[in-house]
Structure formats: C-alpha cells, structure tokens
Amino acid sequence: MADITDDSLNQESQNSVKQDGSGDVTASAGIRQSSEDHSDDGIDTASQSVSANVATVKLEDELKKSFIDYAMSVIVDRALPDVRDGLKPVHRRVLYDMYDLKIWHNGQTKKSARVVGDVIGRFHPHGDAAVYETIVRMAQWFSMRAPLIFGQGNFGNIDGDGPAAMRYTEVRMTKIAEMMLQDIDKETVDTYPNYDGNEQIPEVLPTRFPNLLVNGSSGIAVGMATNIPPHNLGEVIDGTVALLDNPDLGLDDLMRYIPGPDFPTGGFIVGNAGIREAYRTGRGRCIMRARTHIEEDKSGRKTIYVDEIPYVVNKSAIVKQIAELVRDKKIEGISEVNDLSDKDNQVRIAIDLKRDAYEEAVLNNLFERTSLQSSFPINMIALVHNHPRQLPLKEILSEFINFRREVVTRRTVYLLRQDRRKAFLDEGLIVAKANINKIVDMITDSANADEARRRLMEEPWDGTLISSLIERTEEGFNICLPSGIDPKAGLHDDKYYLSEEQARAILALQLQRLTHLAGDEIQADYKALIENIKGYLEILNNPVRMNEVIRGELIEVKEAFADKRRSDFTEDYGKLSKADFIAPQDVIVTLSQEGYIKYQDISTYEAQQRGGKGRQAAKLKDDDFISRMAVTNTHDTLMCFTDKGRVFASKVFDLPTSENRTWRGRPIQNIFKIEEGEKITALLPVSEFDENHFIIMATVMGYIKKVKLSAFKSFMQRVNDQAIKAITLREGDSLMGAEISSGDDDVFVFSSDGQCIRICEFYNKKDVADNDESDDDGAEPEVEENEDQSSEGEVKVVDRHAGQGIRPSGRGSGALRIIKLRPGQTAVSLILLSVDETDPEAVMVTANGYGKRILLTDIPLRMNRGSSGVKTMSHMDRNGKLVGVVRSDINSDYLVITDLGHMTRTPVSNLPLPGRTAGGVIVMRPYEGESIIALQSIPENVVASNEHTRNARNLDKNDELEIIEKLNGGKDKDAEETSKEDI
Secondary structure, rough: OOOOOHEEEEEEEEHHHOOOOOOOHHHHHHHHHHHHHHOOHHHHHHHHHHHHOOOOHHHHHHHHHHHHHHHHHHHHHHHHHHHHOOOHHHHHHHHHHHHHHHHHOOOOOOEEEHHHHHHHHHOOOOHHHEEEEEEEEHOOOOOOOOOOOEEEOOOOOOOOOOOOOOOOOEEOHHHHHHHHOOOOOHHOOOOOOOOOOEEEEEOOOOOOOOOOHHOOOEEOOOOOOEOOOOOOOOHHHHHHHHHHHHHOOHHHOOOHHHHOOOOOOEEEOOOHHEEEEEEEEOOOOEEEEEEEEEEEEEOOOEEEEEOOOOOOOOOEEEEEEEEHHHHHOOOOOOEEEOOOOOOOOOOOOEEOOOOOOOHHHHHHHHHHOOOEEEEEEEEEEEOOOEEEEEEOOHHHHHHHHHHHHHHHHHHHHHHHHHHHHHHOOOHHHHHHHHOOOHHHHHHHHHHEEEHHHHHHHHEEEEOOHHHHHHHHOOOOOEEEOOOOOOOOEEEEOOOEEEOOOHHHHOOOOOHHHOHHHHHHHHHHHHHHHHHHHHHHHHHHHHHHHHHHHHHHHHHHHHOOOOOEEEEEEEEEOOOHHHHHOOOOOOEEEEEEEEOEEEEHHHHHHHHHHOOOOOOEEOOOOOOOEEEEEEEEOOOOOOEEEEEEEEEEEEHHHHEEEOOOEEEEEEEOOOOOOOOOOEEEEEEEEEOOOOOOOOEEEEEEEEEEEEEEEEHHHHHHHOOOOOOOOOOOOOOOOOOOEEEEEEEEEOEEEEEOOEEEEEEEEOOOOOOOOOOOOOOOOOOOOOOOOOOOOHHHOOOOOOOHHHHOEEEEEEEOOEEEEEOOOOOOOEEEEEEEEEOOOOEEEEEEEEOOOOOEEEHHOOOOOOOOOOOOEEOOOOOOOHOOOOOEEEEOOOEEEEEEEOOOEEEEEEEEHHOOOOOOOOOOEOOOOOOOOOOOOEEEEEEEHHOOOOHHHHHOOOOHHHHHHHHHHHHOOOOHHHHHHOOOOOO
C-alpha cells in the first residue's frame, strides 16, 4: 500500500471540498493543520472525514444479498423454464428471432450461423456456443418429443457425436413451433426491452399446447435443478381438456389420460409408482428399460436385438459397457456384441448368445449392469410468476389453463378493439353514403382539409339508416363504440355526429367507394364486424364460452400433431432377485462325507460303459468321499435333511459351484449352522410347495413319517442358515432318506441285507387329524415273510387302499414302523412309485460293485406295515451290503460313487434285468480297499442334453439281451463268476 503523505492528504481534502459544496470546513481545516504540524491527531481527523462518506455494512449481509441476486438471475434468466410456455430464455429468444426473420416451416432453411448471430446481436448477449447448442437440441429427434426446429445437415446423433459447425448446418422452424408463436402479434403477452433498449422481447410465448410437459426440460440453477420428462402430445392435451372441464379432477382420474412420460427414444417404462409420486408431489423417478427382441437362426443360435434405448442414454456407451462386461467375464452367455444401427434403424444393437445361454438371465444381467435400464429422476421445478416452484402434474396443467385464459382474453380484447374501430369507421362511411351530396358540397366549399374535417364533425347528420343497423347492449350502449371516443360523437336523438377519425376516413374516401355496390359492401362488412364483436363480448363475459374456445384450440393442435405413444409400460415386479440372473439348468449337487458341497452342470459327468474305472469327480482328502447327491435345477429349493431329523433349505444357485470338475466344493458348515457330528443324509430338491403333496421320511431303524409338503412352505421361503425340526427320532435312530409323494403312492423301503417291503401310503381313516403328534410304535401285527419265498407263489392284492397306509402327521411328530430289520441291518433306501406308472424299474448297487435292474412291480404289495419284507438280491456275501436303490428307466443313466471320490456314469440300458432275487453283475471295479457308498439316477430329460449318451439310448429288448450276454460272456474274470441264476 502506498504511504500517506502530507501532500496527498492535503490534495484529498481539497478534492473533498470541491466535490461537496457543503463540505465540512472544520474537517478540511483539520487536515490542513495536520499537514503543517505532522501531528497524529490530524491524521485521525482526516480518516474520520473520509470514512464519513463510506457506508458501513456487514460482510455476511453483503455476501448474502449478492449471492441471492446472482442466484435469482441464474434461476430466472438462464436455467429454469417458465411454466407457461415451458421454455428457458435462450430457447424463447431463438424461436422469436426465427419467427421475426420469417424462417417458417413452409419457407427456405437459413444458415444456423445467421440465426445464431442474429440472436446474439439482438436478444441474447452471450456466447455463440450456447445459442447453437440450444438450436441443435431443439432439432434432435432423440432429445425433443416434438422437435421445434427442422435441421438440415449433421446435428449430432444418439451415440454422442457432436453436430457440424454452425456454418454448415441450416434450420427452419417446425410447424408445431409456429403454434407456440401464434397470436404473438395480438398483444397476447407482455414484452420487455432488449439489452440495448432498441427492440422488445416477449416475456413468454403464447403457446397453444403445454410444451413444458410435451418436450420436458432440464437445467441446473444455483441451489436447485429441474428435470421434467417429455410426454405424449395427445395424452397431455386430453388431460388438459379433462381438467378444463372438471377442475376438481383427482390424480387417479388425471393419470387415466396421462399415464406417464413418453420418451422420444421409446423403450419401456417399468412400473408407475415413482411416476405417480412425481405427479403427486413434483418429485419422483421413472425406470426406463430398452426394448428388445430375440431372433433365432437356422442353426439354433439366438441373438438379442436392442431396438430402442432409454432416454438421454448414449448408444455407443451401452455397446462399450456390454463389451467390457463380456471381456471381464462379469456376464456369461454372450459371445459377441455389434452395433448395426444405420439410416433406417437408428438403434439396432445385436447381442449374440452362446448356444447354452439362457436369454432371460442374460437380459436381466444386462438390465442390472448396463444402461439398458436406467432411472430418470423427475424434479418438476418451473418458474411461476418468476418464482421457482416444485409443481405436481395437476398444478402444471392448471397454470397452463390459466395462461391460456389470459392469452385468449388479451387476444379477444385486442380483436374487439380492432373490430370496434373498424366498425365505428364503417358507421361514419355509412352516414356519409346516406348524405353524400351534402358531404360533397361541404367538402368542396371548404377552404382546406382542416376546415372540411371541422365542418364534418360539427354538422348533425341524418342517422336514420345507421340507426337501423346499430346493435346495442341491454343498457342501450352501441357495442361498436370504441373506448376513448368523444362522448359527443355517435348517434344522439336520430342525429349522428362524426368523430375526428370518421371525418378523416370520409376525407380519404375514394370516389369508387361512392357506388351503390361499394355502399352495400360497407354495410355487409359492418354487419360482419357486429357479429364478431358480439362473439368477442360473449367470450369475455361467459366463462363457458371461454372454455369452449380454449378446448377447441387444444383439440385442433391434437388433431394436427398428435402421434402414437412410443414408450410402453411394463409391470414392475420389484427389485430383481438373484434368480432373475441365473439361467435354469439341470445340475448335480454333491456332498462329501466331510461336508463339502457343490453343484455342477450335469454334462460335466460324461457317460462311460459298464465296468469302467470312473473319472475323478472331486479332488477330496484321502479320508473323504462323496456321500450324497441330487439331480436338480438351479432354480429349485434344496431341502437338506440331517441324520438328527432337522432340515435346512437353500436355493440351488446359492450353493457353491465351479467350472473345475475336480473342485471339492465348500464346507457345508459355512452355509448352514450344522451341529458338531451332524450329517446330511438326504438332499431333496423342491420346485413348488403345494398342498397336494407330502414328504415321506424313513429312518435307519425302519421307521417312516408322512408330512404335508406345504408344512415347510413358510420356512423354505425364508431360506437361511437356520434349521427346523422335521421329525422326532427315537434314541439311537437317524434319518435315512426323504422323498416327495402324491398321497397315493407305493412306498418301498430296502434294507442293507437286500430285503424290501412295499406298502401303499394311502390312509383312509378320516377320524385322525393331519396334525396328529402321536408317536406310533408300529403296534399293528407283524407278518414274517420267508425270505426264500418266490414272487410267483404270492397272492397279489387287488385293492391297494385296503391296507393300513401311512397316517399324515405334524412337522415335529414321531414316526411309524414300516419294516422289521434283522440284527445288524439297517434301512438304506426309500423309493416311491406312482400308481399309474408302467414297468417301473430301479437300479440296485452293492458295496463291492455289483448291481442290477429290478422291476418294482415284482415286489409284492403288503397290506400292513412292520414285516421284514421279501428278498430282492442274493449272494450278499459276495456282493457286500446293499448300498442303495434308485429309480431308473431304459433311457436314463446312473452314477456310482466310491468312498475315495471316484465316480462313474453309465447308461441304465447296459445293466441286465434278471429276476427279483438275482445277484447282479459287476457295474464298477473299485480299487483295492475302495468301496461304493452312493448311487444316483439321472433321468431321461437330463441325459438327453448330453451328446455322449445319445447313441446308447436306441435299444429294444433284443438289444438288451444281446448286451447282457456279451457283457457276461467275455473274458472278465469277475464277470465269469456271475452265475446264470444271477442273470
């Protein structure tokens, strides 16, 4: 800062006195004295004098005032649209300039640079880039629902590419844009001077349709922003007309006409909850989704085509997003993505799928991870009387209706004023024609025009003719009399006195207007003007007539410009669940003895011929092996029953999986809260928990229980790591298996020594409730069967429902005895058979690798529970204990698993079908010290998808016998030991 010297203080004091005629002499003297004495007091006095002319304000107050002024300037003059015409100032000025330059829809286009320069020079003193961007946006089909400018040249595209320079492109107004400026020359809106005061700018355009809703708007102001989606013109006008007819219309009724936005890029709108909230409060959101369809070529490969994308989304960005997700393997099932868009197809994205891809899952993943589905935040803020307000739908339409009333009123007043002036002049001409001779003489006798005008005004003229033509109000006033006319003018006591304007019109009258024909034309014109004036007065005085005019003009716009809706609606099913992203496919769930669980595609396990060594199913620990398996679908619920009678549940797709076939899986303890020492003994996949099916559970000690499947529904829908009780077990007992029944199935329970009992589960005692919690110990009489008794000697029971059946019980109840076991034996398998099945088969496998097929109908049906059953396999000392029995058919496969983790998959057709008590053949050769511990069947509908097993399916009975003879007549030493009786 410069030092304050004596001279400077002295000069400042002199300037102060010069500037202020009433300067403080004392202060000036004090300053001069300080310059002479160089005293500190003098300097203090000078400072006080200078500060006396400076206003003192608080910094925070000044900042607040300045910020508010700046914010309101941005809000009103730049960023927010007006609720009446839906335009920001720059859009309004561009359209008005093009209208003023007569760049109309039916004329030639003009260079964009010409328009930009004219707008900047006349109305908008800002940069040319902002003005040109405004013009470009109003010309883009993907930005405006009803484009207001027609552009010729490159105006950008939906990929985000910019337009050509303004010197290359040309523009003109569209026809609908002219509807926004119609009647602007009839004093319908207020104007204000431009920045240099030489021209007038309209405050708002007298638009004939609610442009704020039709084309929407977006902008960021200071402290607020607006984001209004575009709508369908026809729907908006229908809603406006409905509200005009019934101002008390509710939101639900209004949304029948305006169900939601209508985006220029089309696509789908997901749900309407967010839209309803936006229409109710002015703030909400709209979920937009791309429109797609799927095509399949001759080879069976499918392609997803994207035809429409969400609003304000960059198409090239979508393609890039999809490509990156495919490259990073975050989306499975897509082989390639290409942008096939061209001049005829503005949007066409081809997403090629792999052969095994599930298109619904791929689409759901794309909607979740890319901009193919996006959210449009709705924030309907607009200027109402130059004040920003958040507006609900009804208020926006109400403000537009009020604005149209104002426009129609001002236009009608303007037309009324013009027609009254014309009609009043016609009155003077009619009077002059009726008194033409006298008027001609008076004019010719006058010295000049002023004298002639004065004499015409002073003369009382005959008013007989005009008196018969004049229309009067009920009060007796001439409806054609303009305001501001001299009260002496007009018709008084059958005498007509001309006004100055009428006198001037008579003096300017051409001689050709004096003919009779011209006189008739003047009278006809006068009568037409009277009718117009009467119509204007009716509009101004009758609200019903005013509404009819507004309604008619809205309908005219609709009939001329409305088109079909582009954005369709689709149901909102809530947030997508994980299941929506997982392709339903058949899989095998395996569980090891140590508790490692996983699922893998069924095709992972390829079929082999009978007697092979098998392939590695999992790299397990030395002391671990596969103990349980289930063939299911990824979308099923897997019920996991434990040996302690509890059940856990999980969606199959929530279980661990890997593309590595030998991956051992994850510990089941990490998925479920399994107690120490507790083991999973049954895996039961369920697709639907209905009322008509049951779960039948069997225990190792030969007990059985039946529970309705729906009893587990509420728990299974929660699928978590907690368990519930499924059965109450006796001491020392454990759950062996579980199956789903229809309520009228035959139940087979096999024991480890090859015995089996078969009963019908149907229970016909109506007096026992389904929720009976009793613990039946099997008090029914036990019938001992001779294990060597042949099936031929048994009496077949015709009435399946004559037996005891199995009583349904509650979820936590105990069980009933079904089979009497020999000492040291256990129940190993539970099988259900439907009554309408024909030739039902099963596969039996023992610990030492022997197995066979068996017809379940060869096992006799027993009426009572609790017997030891009948023999189903002999040579158990050679075969080892029975490991399991599973359902099968000639077109299915079976899987055999050893305690060392080896697994082999073989077609069932490779197994013989001997008698009921035969000993079986070798199905797998275990390694030394290895034993078979699990068996699983793979149904036909699953194996049909495996290319490796298809050729083994086309077998008839002769082929079967031939294969059996060949397999048992070879050089296999173990096979030679198989007796003919076994076969």
